[in-house]
Amino acid sequence: xxxxxxxxxxxxxxLFGGVYSLMAVGLTLIFGVMRVVNFAHGDMMVWxxxxxxxxxxxxxxxxxxxxxxxxxxLFALGFVVQRRLVNRIIDAxxxxxxxxMLGIALVLENGALVVFGPDPRRVKSFLxxxxxxxxxxxxxxxxxxxxxxxxxxxxxxxLFLFRTDLxxxxxxxxxxxxxxxxxxTDVRRVYAVAFGIGAACxxxxxxxxxxxxxxxxxxxxxxxxxxxxxVIIGGMGSLPGAFLGGLLxxxxxxxxxxxxxxxxxxxxxxxxxxxxxxxxxxxxxxGKVA
Amino acid sequence: xxxxxxxxxxxxxAALPPFIGSYVVTLFTLIFFYAYxxxxxxxxxxxxxxxxxxxxxxxGIGAYVTAVLSLRLGLTPWIGMFxxxxxAALLGAIIGYLGFRFGLRGFYFVLLTVAFAEVCRIIxxxxxxxxxxxxxxxxxxxxxxxxQFQNPRAYYYIALVLMTGATVAVWRLExxxxxxxxxxxxxDEQAAEALGxxxxxxxxxxxxxxxxxxxxGGAFYAFYQFSLQPNTLFGIPLSVEIIMRPxxxxxxxxxxxVLGSFILSPLAELSRSYFAATGWSGGHLIVYGSLLIxxxxxxxQGAAPFVARLAxxxxxxx
Amino acid sequence: xxxxxxxxxxxxGLCKRFGGLLAVEGLDLTxxxxxxxxxxxxxxxxxxxxxxxxxxFLAPDAGEIRFRERRLGGLKPHDICRRGLARTFQIVRPxxxxxxxxxxxxxxxxxxxxxxxxxxxxRSVLERVGxxxxxxxxxxRLTLADRKRLELARxxxxxxxxxxxxxxxxxxxxxxIDAMVRLIGAINxxxxxxxxxxxxMRAVMSLSHRVIVLSFGEKxxxxxxxxVAVDRRVIEAYLGDEYVHPAAH
Numbered sequence: 001x002x003x004x005x006x007x008x009x010x011x012x013x014x015l016f017g018g019v020y021s022l023m024a025v026g027l028t029l030i031f032g033v034m035r036v037v038n039f040a041h042g043d044m045m046v047w048x049x050x051x052x053x054x055x056x057x058x059x060x061x062x063x064x065x066x067x068x069x070x071x072x073x074l075f076a077l078g079f080v081v082q083r084r085l086v087n088r089i090i091d092a093x094x095x096x097x098x099x100x101m102l103g104i105a106l107v108l109e110n111g112a113l114v115v116f117g118p119d120p121r122r123v124k125s126f127l128x129x130x131x132x133x134x135x136x137x138x139x140x141x142x143x144x145x146x147x148x149x150x151x152x153x154x155x156x157x158x159l160f161l162f163r164t165d166l167x168x169x170x171x172x173x174x175x176x177x178x179x180x181x182x183x184x185t186d187v188r189r190v191y192a193v194a195f196g197i198g199a200a201c202x203x204x205x206x207x208x209x210x211x212x213x214x215x216x217x218x219x220x221x222x223x224x225x226x227x228x229x230x231v232i233i234g235g236m237g238s239l240p241g242a243f244l245g246g247l248l249x250x251x252x253x254x255x256x257x258x259x260x261x262x263x264x265x266x267x268x269x270x271x272x273x274x275x276x277x278x279x280x281x282x283x284x285x286x287g288k289v290a
Numbered sequence: 291x292x293x294x295x296x297x298x299x300x301x302x303x304a305a306l307p308p309f310i311g312s313y314v315v316t317l318f319t320l321i322f323f324y325a326y327x328x329x330x331x332x333x334x335x336x337x338x339x340x341x342x343x344x345x346x347x348x349x350g351i352g353a354y355v356t357a358v359l360s361l362r363l364g365l366t367p368w369i370g371m372f373x374x375x376x377x378a379a380l381l382g383a384i385i386g387y388l389g390f391r392f393g394l395r396g397f398y399f400v401l402l403t404v405a406f407a408e409v410c411r412i413i414x415x416x417x418x419x420x421x422x423x424x425x426x427x428x429x430x431x432x433x434x435x436x437x438q439f440q441n442p443r444a445y446y447y448i449a450l451v452l453m454t455g456a457t458v459a460v461w462r463l464e465x466x467x468x469x470x471x472x473x474x475x476x477x478d479e480q481a482a483e484a485l486g487x488x489x490x491x492x493x494x495x496x497x498x499x500x501x502x503x504x505x506x507g508g509a510f511y512a513f514y515q516f517s518l519q520p521n522t523l524f525g526i527p528l529s530v531e532i533i534m535r536p537x538x539x540x541x542x543x544x545x546x547x548v549l550g551s552f553i554l555s556p557l558a559e560l561s562r563s564y565f566a567a568t569g570w571s572g573g574h575l576i577v578y579g580s581l582l583i584x585x586x587x588x589x590x591q592g593a594a595p596f597v598a599r600l601a602x603x604x605x606x607x608x
Numbered sequence: 609x610x611x612x613x614x615x616x617x618x619x620x621g622l623c624k625r626f627g628g629l630l631a632v633e634g635l636d637l638t639x640x641x642x643x644x645x646x647x648x649x650x651x652x653x654x655x656x657x658x659x660x661x662x663x664x665f666l667a668p669d670a671g672e673i674r675f676r677e678r679r680l681g682g683l684k685p686h687d688i689c690r691r692g693l694a695r696t697f698q699i700v701r702p703x704x705x706x707x708x709x710x711x712x713x714x715x716x717x718x719x720x721x722x723x724x725x726x727x728x729x730x731r732s733v734l735e736r737v738g739x740x741x742x743x744x745x746x747x748x749r750l751t752l753a754d755r756k757r758l759e760l761a762r763x764x765x766x767x768x769x770x771x772x773x774x775x776x777x778x779x780x781x782x783x784x785i786d787a788m789v790r791l792i793g794a795i796n797x798x799x800x801x802x803x804x805x806x807x808x809m810r811a812v813m814s815l816s817h818r819v820i821v822l823s824f825g826e827k828x829x830x831x832x833x834x835x836v837a838v839d840r841r842v843i844e845a846y847l848g849d850e851y852v853h854p855a856a857h
Binding site: 465466467470471473474477478480481482483484485486487488489490 | 663665684685686689690694695697701702703704705706710713714715717718721723726762763765766
Binding site: 037085088089092094095096098099100102103104105106107108109110111113114221225228264266267270271273274277278279 | 339341343388392394396397398400401402404405406408409412413416526530537565573575576578579580581582583585586587590
């Protein structure tokens with residue numbers, strides 16, 4: 001067993017985990033506040049990637065500079081989706097909500113297919129290929145930057161939720177919507193902001209991860225599954241769970257790539273999901289089972 | 291439910307083929323076929339209320355097992371389809387057992403079904419024995435004993451029989467004890483449990499039944515299209531096609547999947563030709579997605595109850 | 609103290625813990641056949657937990673439940689229902705999109721597998737509770753009082769020998785309560801034993817043969833309604849010790 005290879009896998013995974021954490025944090029926020037499962041999460045990420053692609057090819061903007069714009073656009077999308085669509089069925093049986101998000105996922109994914117085509121796209125970043133050596137291990141600067149940015153964004157989210165009034169309203173509405181409404185919180189608006197933030201997180205994640213691999217609309221499903229995996233492991237609705245879960249899953253996948261062939265990686269991912277669903281739907285941090 | 295308009299419609303459909311060209315025959319065959327698959331899904335998703343987004347797995351298994359038995363052992367699909375359906379039913383039992391034993395509901399159960407379908411797809415893609423990514427091809431012999439027909443109208447009738455048979459079966463289910471139990475479970479599982487209903491057993495039965503019927507559909511599909519590809523047969527787009535019919539037409543009603551299919555297939559054809567200008571068929575899924583959104587927001591019970599209400603009020607004003 | 613008449617329902621040392629919270633602690637309870645036993649206590653005393661344990665929705669951490677001589681440990685709720693122990697829920701759970709008749713029919717199918725028999729049985733239960741006029745209405749359109757009756761009807765349709773009623777009077781006005789009291793009395797007089805959780809003291813005291821009082825998961829008193837009403841521990845549990853007069857015991 002080549003220890004260096006394993007250590008490299010661990011490091012790469014850990015750094016990439018920042019992006020996974022960001023994706024998962026967005027999903028768990030939406031669930032935590034509104035008990036809505038965003039089946040379109042991965043497809044929103046895909047649009048984040050394509051927006052980064054547009055910014056890079058039309059405006060020459062590097063994804064690491066342009067990601068706030070992607071996040072902003074996705075925020076608007078999430079806000080509108082919640083405000084105009086999800087809000088209308090917030091009290092309906094859960095199946096309705098699942099079907100609605102499925103419909104949105106279909107529109108987003110195939111919309112990207114129609115607009116951008118099925119061919120894989122790449123986005124270049126000026127940081128790509130630059131590496132820093134840490135002893136026998138190399139640190140991919142792009143990965144490092146991604147990790148730091150993701151960490152910063154998650155930290156900002158934390159600050160928002162715990163230090164601002166809107167954030168506090170959001171946590172109140174998550175805990176007790178009726179109570180929050182009674183004290184004057186515009187619960188619907190808070191919900192819309194929460195969804196927007198969730199979408200912004202995953203949009204930013206998309207922009208950050210775009211330089212790493214070629215992407216096409218169909219990666220949406222895989223991204224959704226990964227997000228669900230992480231969030232279920234970490235506990236639905238738990239922010240620390242999502243963050244740690246993201247790191248955990250990224251490291252596991254990275255180590256898996258060291259030992260397994262790439263075509264089996266997807267199989268492992270889905271099998272992992274099945275096992276997690278069966279044995280730990282409450283997650284590490286024990287959120288409520290839906 | 292008034293039976294005579296339906297009987298009339300059935301007779302009309304049976305009499306139609308000599309008067310229509312082969313394109314329309316194909317369109318109707320697919321309408322009937324997807325209505326059949328939707329009806330099979332209806333048992334688990336509509337009546338028992340357990341949403342599955344991975345029913346393509348059962349289509350794929352039914353298709354592949356039947357095809358492999360035919361290609362490798364020369365077993366006629368007329369028998370092979372039951373083996374294929376049994377294999378699909380086994381998967382349905384496994385998914386049902388795992389899902390329900392571990393108390394998975396709603397979103398968690400949906401994810402489980404998607405995961406299983408994807409696992410099947412990836413396994414099929416990577417198994418050379420069943421053709422891998424290239425898939426399997428069935429040579430055309432036109433031998434009815436081997437479930438092959440020269441005349442496309444034969445498939446029309448088979449599909450019509452499948453659709454009608456499944457619809458009658460679901461209608462009878464609705465009036466049976468199991469049907470009443472499934473609906474109760476859908477409405478409130480714990481309350482049903484408190485009233486002496488073995489909810490686990492009922493849901494498992496629904497899953498197995500649904501999977502079995504879907505498996506038969508898979509066999510039909512394989513020998514209608516003469517080719518099997520993992521991405522087509524196990525993929526999410528097929529699962530979406532299956533669930534769209536009952537949801538748009540009315541889940542939990544016998545006519546829902548039929549109505550849904552008559553609405554959706556022509557719609558899909560139209561949007562497919564519209565988006566053909568851009569070069570691929572993914573476009574019609576945008577229409578599906580939008581329709582799904584619209585149905586959830588405005589007509590959550592689907593079209594069938596809405597149409598039934600219209601029919602009632604029309605009758606009352608005469 | 610082995611009294612055969614009391615072995616209809618026998619609970620010994622029943623315990624249930626949720627994490628650190630001991631919801632039910634060492635509960636002993638017996639019922640004779642035909643009895644109407646009231647189960648009262650302040651909110652959070654563990655009464656519904658006891659119902660959940662008896663009806664199989666929760667598994668006990670310790671203790672034993674015997675119903676008609678047979679142990680109920682580990683049985684699923686539907687098996688317990690088939691043994692003759694039926695329950696209602698504190699927050700009513702009608703099958704909203706089904707008609708009143710269909711709601712009860714589902715329950716009747718447990719004893720009458722043939723659809724026509726089940727429908728007939730359902731109708732007669734609806735007559736008994738006074739809902740037969742509403743048979744074809746959607747359950748979601750009923751008033752609260754009628755929903756409570758429906759909940760009761762469904763449980764009755766499973767033809768139980770022991771009926772657990774969880775706060776069946778909650779939310780009803782005085783007239784509705786009187787009607788419900790009469791109905792429950794009639795059900796009990798018809799031979800069905802009843803274990804009744806109630807906050808409405810008038811109802812409990814007028815209906816029950818005996819009353820058991822729970823507080824913080826423990827039984828603090830047991831006896832006739834009169835005796836329990838003046839028991840100082842009961843008064844203390846409900847109202848706090850300032851209300852306990854030195855004269856009461």
